[in-house]
Amino acid sequence: MYFMYIDESGDPGKEIAEVGQARKGSSHYIVSGIIIPMTEWRTYLNTFVNLRRAIKQQYEIPVRLEVKGSEFINPRDNIFLKKLNRSKRIHIYQSILTDITSQMNQAKILNVVYRKENRSFGLDEDIQEDCWKFLITRFNTFLEKKGNEYGILFSDETNEPKLRGLVRKMRIYNPVPSLYSSKPRMANINQILEDPVIRKSEHSYFVQIADLIAHALYRNLYPKGSYKKYNVDCLFDILDPILLKEASKKDARGIVYV
Structure with a gap:
Protein backbone atom coordinates (compact mmCIF):
# COMPACT_ATOMS: atom_id res chain seq x y z
CA MET A 1 0.00 0.00 0.00
CA TYR A 2 1.18 3.51 -0.86
CA PHE A 3 -0.15 6.92 0.15
CA MET A 4 0.26 9.98 -2.09
CA TYR A 5 0.02 13.38 -0.42
CA ILE A 6 -0.72 16.21 -2.85
CA ASP A 7 -0.64 19.98 -2.98
CA GLU A 8 -0.84 22.64 -5.67
CA SER A 9 1.11 25.76 -6.60
CA GLY A 10 -0.49 28.50 -8.64
CA ASP A 11 -4.08 28.45 -9.80
CA PRO A 12 -5.88 26.59 -12.61
CA GLY A 13 -7.52 29.69 -14.06
CA LYS A 14 -6.94 30.69 -17.67
CA GLU A 15 -6.23 34.36 -16.95
CA ILE A 16 -2.67 35.42 -16.21
CA ALA A 17 -1.14 38.79 -15.52
CA GLU A 18 0.17 40.80 -18.45
CA VAL A 19 3.33 42.88 -18.11
CA GLY A 20 2.47 46.17 -16.44
CA GLN A 21 -1.01 45.03 -15.39
CA ALA A 22 -2.39 44.14 -12.00
CA ARG A 23 -2.00 40.47 -11.24
CA LYS A 24 -4.95 38.40 -12.45
CA GLY A 25 -3.65 34.91 -11.89
CA SER A 26 -0.55 32.78 -11.80
CA SER A 27 1.53 31.95 -14.86
CA HIS A 28 1.58 28.31 -13.83
CA TYR A 29 -0.37 25.50 -12.24
CA ILE A 30 1.66 22.76 -10.54
CA VAL A 31 0.41 19.63 -8.80
CA SER A 32 3.01 17.77 -6.74
CA GLY A 33 2.63 14.53 -4.83
CA ILE A 34 4.93 12.69 -2.45
CA ILE A 35 4.38 8.93 -2.47
CA ILE A 36 4.93 7.24 0.88
CA PRO A 37 5.09 3.45 1.38
CA MET A 38 2.64 2.42 4.08
CA THR A 39 5.40 0.42 5.78
CA GLU A 40 7.48 3.60 6.19
CA TRP A 41 4.66 5.95 7.16
CA ARG A 42 5.32 5.93 10.91
CA THR A 43 9.09 6.15 10.45
CA TYR A 44 8.81 9.10 8.06
CA LEU A 45 6.34 10.87 10.34
CA ASN A 46 8.76 10.54 13.26
CA THR A 47 11.57 11.75 11.00
CA PHE A 48 9.71 14.93 10.15
CA VAL A 49 8.60 15.53 13.74
CA ASN A 50 12.22 15.23 14.90
CA LEU A 51 13.27 17.65 12.16
CA ARG A 52 10.64 20.14 13.30
CA ARG A 53 11.84 19.78 16.89
CA ALA A 54 15.39 20.56 15.80
CA ILE A 55 14.15 23.64 13.91
CA LYS A 56 12.22 24.75 16.97
CA GLN A 57 15.28 24.40 19.17
CA GLN A 58 17.43 26.47 16.84
CA TYR A 59 14.94 29.00 15.45
CA GLU A 60 11.98 28.91 17.90
CA ILE A 61 9.49 27.93 15.21
CA PRO A 62 6.74 25.83 16.89
CA VAL A 63 6.62 22.16 15.90
CA ARG A 64 2.91 22.26 15.09
CA LEU A 65 3.00 25.49 13.13
CA GLU A 66 2.15 24.95 9.47
CA VAL A 67 5.03 25.58 7.08
CA LYS A 68 4.60 26.69 3.47
CA GLY A 69 7.20 27.15 0.76
CA SER A 70 6.00 30.64 -0.08
CA GLU A 71 6.37 31.73 3.56
CA PHE A 72 10.06 30.80 3.58
CA ILE A 73 10.60 33.11 0.62
CA ASN A 74 8.27 35.98 1.55
CA PRO A 75 6.57 35.48 4.93
CA ARG A 76 3.21 37.17 5.23
CA ASP A 77 1.36 35.19 7.88
CA ASN A 78 4.11 33.32 9.73
CA ILE A 79 5.20 35.66 12.52
CA PHE A 80 8.07 33.38 13.50
CA LEU A 81 9.60 33.38 10.00
CA LYS A 82 9.18 37.15 9.81
CA LYS A 83 11.70 37.45 12.63
CA LEU A 84 14.38 35.72 10.54
CA ASN A 85 16.29 37.18 7.64
CA ARG A 86 15.90 35.66 4.18
CA SER A 87 19.23 33.82 4.34
CA LYS A 88 18.17 31.93 7.47
CA ARG A 89 14.71 31.17 6.08
CA ILE A 90 16.16 29.71 2.88
CA HIS A 91 18.66 27.72 4.94
CA ILE A 92 15.77 26.12 6.87
CA TYR A 93 13.96 25.37 3.59
CA GLN A 94 17.11 23.75 2.19
CA SER A 95 17.60 21.71 5.38
CA ILE A 96 14.06 20.37 5.26
CA LEU A 97 14.35 19.28 1.61
CA THR A 98 17.77 17.75 2.27
CA ASP A 99 16.46 15.71 5.20
CA ILE A 100 13.42 14.58 3.22
CA THR A 101 15.69 13.37 0.42
CA SER A 102 18.16 11.55 2.67
CA GLN A 103 15.87 10.20 5.38
CA MET A 104 12.76 9.46 3.31
CA ASN A 105 14.70 7.73 0.56
CA GLN A 106 11.98 5.19 -0.25
CA ALA A 107 9.52 7.98 -1.03
CA LYS A 108 8.92 9.16 -4.59
CA ILE A 109 7.93 12.57 -5.87
CA LEU A 110 5.57 13.05 -8.81
CA ASN A 111 5.09 16.44 -10.48
CA VAL A 112 2.68 17.72 -13.14
CA VAL A 113 3.12 21.21 -14.60
CA TYR A 114 0.92 23.42 -16.77
CA ARG A 115 2.74 26.52 -18.03
CA LYS A 116 0.17 29.06 -19.18
CA GLU A 117 2.40 31.50 -21.02
CA ASN A 118 2.15 31.43 -24.82
CA ARG A 119 -0.77 29.00 -24.66
CA SER A 120 -4.09 29.24 -26.46
CA PHE A 121 -6.83 27.75 -24.33
CA GLY A 122 -9.66 25.67 -25.78
CA LEU A 123 -13.16 26.61 -24.74
CA ASP A 124 -13.68 23.25 -23.05
CA GLU A 125 -10.17 23.00 -21.62
CA ASP A 126 -10.03 22.37 -17.89
CA ILE A 127 -6.49 22.98 -16.62
CA GLN A 128 -7.13 21.54 -13.16
CA GLU A 129 -8.81 18.39 -14.44
CA ASP A 130 -6.15 17.78 -17.09
CA CYS A 131 -3.31 18.05 -14.56
CA TRP A 132 -5.00 15.86 -11.97
CA LYS A 133 -5.73 13.23 -14.62
CA PHE A 134 -2.04 12.98 -15.45
CA LEU A 135 -1.05 12.89 -11.79
CA ILE A 136 -3.56 10.17 -10.88
CA THR A 137 -2.84 8.07 -13.97
CA ARG A 138 0.93 8.19 -13.32
CA PHE A 139 0.35 7.21 -9.68
CA ASN A 140 -1.77 4.27 -10.83
CA THR A 141 0.99 3.21 -13.24
CA PHE A 142 3.51 3.41 -10.40
CA LEU A 143 1.30 1.12 -8.30
CA GLU A 144 0.91 -1.36 -11.16
CA LYS A 145 4.67 -1.58 -11.62
CA LYS A 146 5.08 -2.23 -7.90
CA GLY A 147 3.24 -5.52 -8.38
CA ASN A 148 -0.34 -4.22 -8.47
CA GLU A 149 -0.05 -2.50 -5.12
CA TYR A 150 -2.89 -0.29 -3.94
CA GLY A 151 -2.84 3.40 -3.10
CA ILE A 152 -4.86 6.20 -1.51
CA LEU A 153 -4.83 9.89 -2.40
CA PHE A 154 -4.56 12.60 0.27
CA SER A 155 -4.97 16.16 -0.96
CA ASP A 156 -4.83 19.63 0.48
CA GLU A 157 -8.15 21.47 0.31
CA THR A 158 -9.21 21.86 -3.31
CA ASN A 159 -12.41 21.40 -5.33
CA GLU A 160 -13.37 18.21 -3.47
CA PRO A 161 -16.61 17.34 -5.36
CA LYS A 162 -14.83 17.80 -8.69
CA LEU A 163 -11.85 15.69 -7.64
CA ARG A 164 -14.06 12.96 -6.20
CA GLY A 165 -16.09 12.82 -9.41
CA LEU A 166 -12.94 12.70 -11.53
CA VAL A 167 -11.49 9.75 -9.60
CA ARG A 168 -14.76 7.83 -9.81
CA LYS A 169 -14.96 8.44 -13.55
CA MET A 170 -11.34 7.40 -14.10
CA ARG A 171 -12.05 4.02 -12.51
CA ILE A 172 -14.38 3.13 -15.34
CA TYR A 173 -13.32 5.43 -18.19
CA ASN A 174 -9.82 6.85 -18.58
CA PRO A 175 -8.69 6.99 -22.22
CA VAL A 176 -5.05 7.91 -22.81
CA PRO A 177 -3.08 8.24 -26.09
CA SER A 178 -1.59 5.01 -27.40
CA LEU A 179 1.88 4.66 -28.91
CA TYR A 180 0.74 1.82 -31.13
CA SER A 181 -2.68 2.90 -32.34
CA SER A 182 -4.58 6.00 -33.40
CA LYS A 183 -7.24 5.01 -30.91
CA PRO A 184 -6.70 5.76 -27.23
CA ARG A 185 -6.21 2.90 -24.81
CA MET A 186 -8.06 2.56 -21.55
CA ALA A 187 -5.96 3.13 -18.42
CA ASN A 188 -8.61 2.79 -15.74
CA ILE A 189 -7.22 3.47 -12.28
CA ASN A 190 -7.86 0.08 -10.70
CA GLN A 191 -5.15 0.38 -8.05
CA ILE A 192 -6.43 3.50 -6.30
CA LEU A 193 -8.80 2.83 -3.43
CA GLU A 194 -11.62 4.99 -2.09
CA ASP A 195 -12.33 8.64 -2.83
CA PRO A 196 -9.54 11.18 -2.32
CA VAL A 197 -9.11 12.17 1.31
CA ILE A 198 -9.12 15.96 1.75
CA ARG A 199 -6.87 17.25 4.53
CA LYS A 200 -6.23 20.74 5.78
CA SER A 201 -2.51 21.22 5.32
CA GLU A 202 -2.16 22.59 8.84
CA HIS A 203 -3.16 19.15 10.12
CA SER A 204 -0.93 17.04 7.86
CA TYR A 205 2.87 17.18 7.82
CA PHE A 206 2.97 15.20 4.58
CA VAL A 207 0.65 17.64 2.79
CA GLN A 208 2.95 20.40 4.02
CA ILE A 209 5.88 18.53 2.48
CA ALA A 210 3.98 18.38 -0.82
CA ASP A 211 3.53 22.17 -0.60
CA LEU A 212 7.27 22.66 -0.06
CA ILE A 213 7.97 20.50 -3.12
CA ALA A 214 5.48 22.29 -5.38
CA HIS A 215 6.76 25.72 -4.42
CA ALA A 216 10.39 24.69 -4.88
CA LEU A 217 9.51 23.49 -8.38
CA TYR A 218 7.75 26.77 -9.13
CA ARG A 219 10.83 28.72 -8.04
CA ASN A 220 12.98 26.48 -10.25
CA LEU A 221 10.85 26.97 -13.35
CA TYR A 222 10.29 30.69 -12.77
CA PRO A 223 13.52 31.97 -11.18
CA LYS A 224 13.67 35.52 -9.89
CA GLY A 225 16.99 37.29 -10.24
CA SER A 226 16.99 38.83 -6.79
CA TYR A 227 16.65 35.39 -5.17
CA LYS A 228 19.42 33.69 -7.11
CA LYS A 229 22.10 34.71 -4.65
CA TYR A 230 20.21 32.61 -2.08
CA ASN A 231 19.99 29.65 -4.53
CA VAL A 232 16.20 29.67 -4.33
CA ASP A 233 16.04 28.43 -7.91
CA CYS A 234 18.14 25.40 -6.93
CA LEU A 235 15.98 24.19 -4.04
CA GLU A 246 9.99 7.31 -15.07
CA ALA A 247 6.79 9.39 -14.92
CA SER A 248 7.87 11.17 -18.11
CA LYS A 249 10.22 10.03 -20.86
CA LYS A 250 10.30 13.58 -22.23
CA ASP A 251 11.88 15.17 -19.15
CA ALA A 252 15.08 14.11 -17.38
CA ARG A 253 13.51 14.82 -14.00
CA GLY A 254 10.29 13.02 -14.75
CA ILE A 255 8.20 16.19 -14.70
CA VAL A 256 4.98 15.77 -16.67
CA TYR A 257 4.24 18.86 -18.73
CA VAL A 258 0.62 19.16 -19.81
Missing part, protein backbone atom coordinates in the same frame (compact mmCIF):
# COMPACT_ATOMS: atom_id res chain seq x y z
CA PHE A 236 14.14 21.68 -6.23
CA ASP A 237 17.45 20.12 -7.34
CA ILE A 238 17.96 18.79 -3.81
CA LEU A 239 15.06 16.38 -4.37
CA ASP A 240 16.56 14.79 -7.50
CA PRO A 241 17.37 11.38 -5.92
CA ILE A 242 13.73 10.70 -5.04
CA LEU A 243 11.99 12.12 -8.12
CA LEU A 244 9.80 9.64 -9.99
CA LYS A 245 11.77 10.09 -13.20
Whole structure:
Protein backbone atom coordinates (compact mmCIF):
# COMPACT_ATOMS: atom_id res chain seq x y z
CA MET A 1 0.00 0.00 0.00
CA TYR A 2 1.18 3.51 -0.86
CA PHE A 3 -0.15 6.92 0.15
CA MET A 4 0.26 9.98 -2.09
CA TYR A 5 0.02 13.38 -0.42
CA ILE A 6 -0.72 16.21 -2.85
CA ASP A 7 -0.64 19.98 -2.98
CA GLU A 8 -0.84 22.64 -5.67
CA SER A 9 1.11 25.76 -6.60
CA GLY A 10 -0.49 28.50 -8.64
CA ASP A 11 -4.08 28.45 -9.80
CA PRO A 12 -5.88 26.59 -12.61
CA GLY A 13 -7.52 29.69 -14.06
CA LYS A 14 -6.94 30.69 -17.67
CA GLU A 15 -6.23 34.36 -16.95
CA ILE A 16 -2.67 35.42 -16.21
CA ALA A 17 -1.14 38.79 -15.52
CA GLU A 18 0.17 40.80 -18.45
CA VAL A 19 3.33 42.88 -18.11
CA GLY A 20 2.47 46.17 -16.44
CA GLN A 21 -1.01 45.03 -15.39
CA ALA A 22 -2.39 44.14 -12.00
CA ARG A 23 -2.00 40.47 -11.24
CA LYS A 24 -4.95 38.40 -12.45
CA GLY A 25 -3.65 34.91 -11.89
CA SER A 26 -0.55 32.78 -11.80
CA SER A 27 1.53 31.95 -14.86
CA HIS A 28 1.58 28.31 -13.83
CA TYR A 29 -0.37 25.50 -12.24
CA ILE A 30 1.66 22.76 -10.54
CA VAL A 31 0.41 19.63 -8.80
CA SER A 32 3.01 17.77 -6.74
CA GLY A 33 2.63 14.53 -4.83
CA ILE A 34 4.93 12.69 -2.45
CA ILE A 35 4.38 8.93 -2.47
CA ILE A 36 4.93 7.24 0.88
CA PRO A 37 5.09 3.45 1.38
CA MET A 38 2.64 2.42 4.08
CA THR A 39 5.40 0.42 5.78
CA GLU A 40 7.48 3.60 6.19
CA TRP A 41 4.66 5.95 7.16
CA ARG A 42 5.32 5.93 10.91
CA THR A 43 9.09 6.15 10.45
CA TYR A 44 8.81 9.10 8.06
CA LEU A 45 6.34 10.87 10.34
CA ASN A 46 8.76 10.54 13.26
CA THR A 47 11.57 11.75 11.00
CA PHE A 48 9.71 14.93 10.15
CA VAL A 49 8.60 15.53 13.74
CA ASN A 50 12.22 15.23 14.90
CA LEU A 51 13.27 17.65 12.16
CA ARG A 52 10.64 20.14 13.30
CA ARG A 53 11.84 19.78 16.89
CA ALA A 54 15.39 20.56 15.80
CA ILE A 55 14.15 23.64 13.91
CA LYS A 56 12.22 24.75 16.97
CA GLN A 57 15.28 24.40 19.17
CA GLN A 58 17.43 26.47 16.84
CA TYR A 59 14.94 29.00 15.45
CA GLU A 60 11.98 28.91 17.90
CA ILE A 61 9.49 27.93 15.21
CA PRO A 62 6.74 25.83 16.89
CA VAL A 63 6.62 22.16 15.90
CA ARG A 64 2.91 22.26 15.09
CA LEU A 65 3.00 25.49 13.13
CA GLU A 66 2.15 24.95 9.47
CA VAL A 67 5.03 25.58 7.08
CA LYS A 68 4.60 26.69 3.47
CA GLY A 69 7.20 27.15 0.76
CA SER A 70 6.00 30.64 -0.08
CA GLU A 71 6.37 31.73 3.56
CA PHE A 72 10.06 30.80 3.58
CA ILE A 73 10.60 33.11 0.62
CA ASN A 74 8.27 35.98 1.55
CA PRO A 75 6.57 35.48 4.93
CA ARG A 76 3.21 37.17 5.23
CA ASP A 77 1.36 35.19 7.88
CA ASN A 78 4.11 33.32 9.73
CA ILE A 79 5.20 35.66 12.52
CA PHE A 80 8.07 33.38 13.50
CA LEU A 81 9.60 33.38 10.00
CA LYS A 82 9.18 37.15 9.81
CA LYS A 83 11.70 37.45 12.63
CA LEU A 84 14.38 35.72 10.54
CA ASN A 85 16.29 37.18 7.64
CA ARG A 86 15.90 35.66 4.18
CA SER A 87 19.23 33.82 4.34
CA LYS A 88 18.17 31.93 7.47
CA ARG A 89 14.71 31.17 6.08
CA ILE A 90 16.16 29.71 2.88
CA HIS A 91 18.66 27.72 4.94
CA ILE A 92 15.77 26.12 6.87
CA TYR A 93 13.96 25.37 3.59
CA GLN A 94 17.11 23.75 2.19
CA SER A 95 17.60 21.71 5.38
CA ILE A 96 14.06 20.37 5.26
CA LEU A 97 14.35 19.28 1.61
CA THR A 98 17.77 17.75 2.27
CA ASP A 99 16.46 15.71 5.20
CA ILE A 100 13.42 14.58 3.22
CA THR A 101 15.69 13.37 0.42
CA SER A 102 18.16 11.55 2.67
CA GLN A 103 15.87 10.20 5.38
CA MET A 104 12.76 9.46 3.31
CA ASN A 105 14.70 7.73 0.56
CA GLN A 106 11.98 5.19 -0.25
CA ALA A 107 9.52 7.98 -1.03
CA LYS A 108 8.92 9.16 -4.59
CA ILE A 109 7.93 12.57 -5.87
CA LEU A 110 5.57 13.05 -8.81
CA ASN A 111 5.09 16.44 -10.48
CA VAL A 112 2.68 17.72 -13.14
CA VAL A 113 3.12 21.21 -14.60
CA TYR A 114 0.92 23.42 -16.77
CA ARG A 115 2.74 26.52 -18.03
CA LYS A 116 0.17 29.06 -19.18
CA GLU A 117 2.40 31.50 -21.02
CA ASN A 118 2.15 31.43 -24.82
CA ARG A 119 -0.77 29.00 -24.66
CA SER A 120 -4.09 29.24 -26.46
CA PHE A 121 -6.83 27.75 -24.33
CA GLY A 122 -9.66 25.67 -25.78
CA LEU A 123 -13.16 26.61 -24.74
CA ASP A 124 -13.68 23.25 -23.05
CA GLU A 125 -10.17 23.00 -21.62
CA ASP A 126 -10.03 22.37 -17.89
CA ILE A 127 -6.49 22.98 -16.62
CA GLN A 128 -7.13 21.54 -13.16
CA GLU A 129 -8.81 18.39 -14.44
CA ASP A 130 -6.15 17.78 -17.09
CA CYS A 131 -3.31 18.05 -14.56
CA TRP A 132 -5.00 15.86 -11.97
CA LYS A 133 -5.73 13.23 -14.62
CA PHE A 134 -2.04 12.98 -15.45
CA LEU A 135 -1.05 12.89 -11.79
CA ILE A 136 -3.56 10.17 -10.88
CA THR A 137 -2.84 8.07 -13.97
CA ARG A 138 0.93 8.19 -13.32
CA PHE A 139 0.35 7.21 -9.68
CA ASN A 140 -1.77 4.27 -10.83
CA THR A 141 0.99 3.21 -13.24
CA PHE A 142 3.51 3.41 -10.40
CA LEU A 143 1.30 1.12 -8.30
CA GLU A 144 0.91 -1.36 -11.16
CA LYS A 145 4.67 -1.58 -11.62
CA LYS A 146 5.08 -2.23 -7.90
CA GLY A 147 3.24 -5.52 -8.38
CA ASN A 148 -0.34 -4.22 -8.47
CA GLU A 149 -0.05 -2.50 -5.12
CA TYR A 150 -2.89 -0.29 -3.94
CA GLY A 151 -2.84 3.40 -3.10
CA ILE A 152 -4.86 6.20 -1.51
CA LEU A 153 -4.83 9.89 -2.40
CA PHE A 154 -4.56 12.60 0.27
CA SER A 155 -4.97 16.16 -0.96
CA ASP A 156 -4.83 19.63 0.48
CA GLU A 157 -8.15 21.47 0.31
CA THR A 158 -9.21 21.86 -3.31
CA ASN A 159 -12.41 21.40 -5.33
CA GLU A 160 -13.37 18.21 -3.47
CA PRO A 161 -16.61 17.34 -5.36
CA LYS A 162 -14.83 17.80 -8.69
CA LEU A 163 -11.85 15.69 -7.64
CA ARG A 164 -14.06 12.96 -6.20
CA GLY A 165 -16.09 12.82 -9.41
CA LEU A 166 -12.94 12.70 -11.53
CA VAL A 167 -11.49 9.75 -9.60
CA ARG A 168 -14.76 7.83 -9.81
CA LYS A 169 -14.96 8.44 -13.55
CA MET A 170 -11.34 7.40 -14.10
CA ARG A 171 -12.05 4.02 -12.51
CA ILE A 172 -14.38 3.13 -15.34
CA TYR A 173 -13.32 5.43 -18.19
CA ASN A 174 -9.82 6.85 -18.58
CA PRO A 175 -8.69 6.99 -22.22
CA VAL A 176 -5.05 7.91 -22.81
CA PRO A 177 -3.08 8.24 -26.09
CA SER A 178 -1.59 5.01 -27.40
CA LEU A 179 1.88 4.66 -28.91
CA TYR A 180 0.74 1.82 -31.13
CA SER A 181 -2.68 2.90 -32.34
CA SER A 182 -4.58 6.00 -33.40
CA LYS A 183 -7.24 5.01 -30.91
CA PRO A 184 -6.70 5.76 -27.23
CA ARG A 185 -6.21 2.90 -24.81
CA MET A 186 -8.06 2.56 -21.55
CA ALA A 187 -5.96 3.13 -18.42
CA ASN A 188 -8.61 2.79 -15.74
CA ILE A 189 -7.22 3.47 -12.28
CA ASN A 190 -7.86 0.08 -10.70
CA GLN A 191 -5.15 0.38 -8.05
CA ILE A 192 -6.43 3.50 -6.30
CA LEU A 193 -8.80 2.83 -3.43
CA GLU A 194 -11.62 4.99 -2.09
CA ASP A 195 -12.33 8.64 -2.83
CA PRO A 196 -9.54 11.18 -2.32
CA VAL A 197 -9.11 12.17 1.31
CA ILE A 198 -9.12 15.96 1.75
CA ARG A 199 -6.87 17.25 4.53
CA LYS A 200 -6.23 20.74 5.78
CA SER A 201 -2.51 21.22 5.32
CA GLU A 202 -2.16 22.59 8.84
CA HIS A 203 -3.16 19.15 10.12
CA SER A 204 -0.93 17.04 7.86
CA TYR A 205 2.87 17.18 7.82
CA PHE A 206 2.97 15.20 4.58
CA VAL A 207 0.65 17.64 2.79
CA GLN A 208 2.95 20.40 4.02
CA ILE A 209 5.88 18.53 2.48
CA ALA A 210 3.98 18.38 -0.82
CA ASP A 211 3.53 22.17 -0.60
CA LEU A 212 7.27 22.66 -0.06
CA ILE A 213 7.97 20.50 -3.12
CA ALA A 214 5.48 22.29 -5.38
CA HIS A 215 6.76 25.72 -4.42
CA ALA A 216 10.39 24.69 -4.88
CA LEU A 217 9.51 23.49 -8.38
CA TYR A 218 7.75 26.77 -9.13
CA ARG A 219 10.83 28.72 -8.04
CA ASN A 220 12.98 26.48 -10.25
CA LEU A 221 10.85 26.97 -13.35
CA TYR A 222 10.29 30.69 -12.77
CA PRO A 223 13.52 31.97 -11.18
CA LYS A 224 13.67 35.52 -9.89
CA GLY A 225 16.99 37.29 -10.24
CA SER A 226 16.99 38.83 -6.79
CA TYR A 227 16.65 35.39 -5.17
CA LYS A 228 19.42 33.69 -7.11
CA LYS A 229 22.10 34.71 -4.65
CA TYR A 230 20.21 32.61 -2.08
CA ASN A 231 19.99 29.65 -4.53
CA VAL A 232 16.20 29.67 -4.33
CA ASP A 233 16.04 28.43 -7.91
CA CYS A 234 18.14 25.40 -6.93
CA LEU A 235 15.98 24.19 -4.04
CA PHE A 236 14.14 21.68 -6.23
CA ASP A 237 17.45 20.12 -7.34
CA ILE A 238 17.96 18.79 -3.81
CA LEU A 239 15.06 16.38 -4.37
CA ASP A 240 16.56 14.79 -7.50
CA PRO A 241 17.37 11.38 -5.92
CA ILE A 242 13.73 10.70 -5.04
CA LEU A 243 11.99 12.12 -8.12
CA LEU A 244 9.80 9.64 -9.99
CA LYS A 245 11.77 10.09 -13.20
CA GLU A 246 9.99 7.31 -15.07
CA ALA A 247 6.79 9.39 -14.92
CA SER A 248 7.87 11.17 -18.11
CA LYS A 249 10.22 10.03 -20.86
CA LYS A 250 10.30 13.58 -22.23
CA ASP A 251 11.88 15.17 -19.15
CA ALA A 252 15.08 14.11 -17.38
CA ARG A 253 13.51 14.82 -14.00
CA GLY A 254 10.29 13.02 -14.75
CA ILE A 255 8.20 16.19 -14.70
CA VAL A 256 4.98 15.77 -16.67
CA TYR A 257 4.24 18.86 -18.73
CA VAL A 258 0.62 19.16 -19.81
